[in-house]
Amino acid sequence: MPGRTPDGFDFLDAAYEMAAAGRPTLARLLAEEAATLAPDPDEAAHILHDFPNHSLRLKDC
Secondary structure, eight states: OTTOOOOHHHHHHHHHHHHHTTOHHHHHHHHHHHHHHOSSHHHHHHHHHTOOSOOOOOSOO
16 A cells, blocks of 8 residues: 555564465564564564564664
8 A cells, every 4th residue: 555654463464474485584674564563572572473484684774
């Protein structure tokens, strides 16, 4: 949708779609973004638990 900023649910939905499509690395990156936007640390941990691949995010950019 033009003019709409994606929220955590959008990122999580896309993560599940990428996982189903056989793109686990992209799924993990999308899940990490969803976890970043989660208001509760327990919810963020649950999101990342569903996508166990290692992070490829650059920490010091």
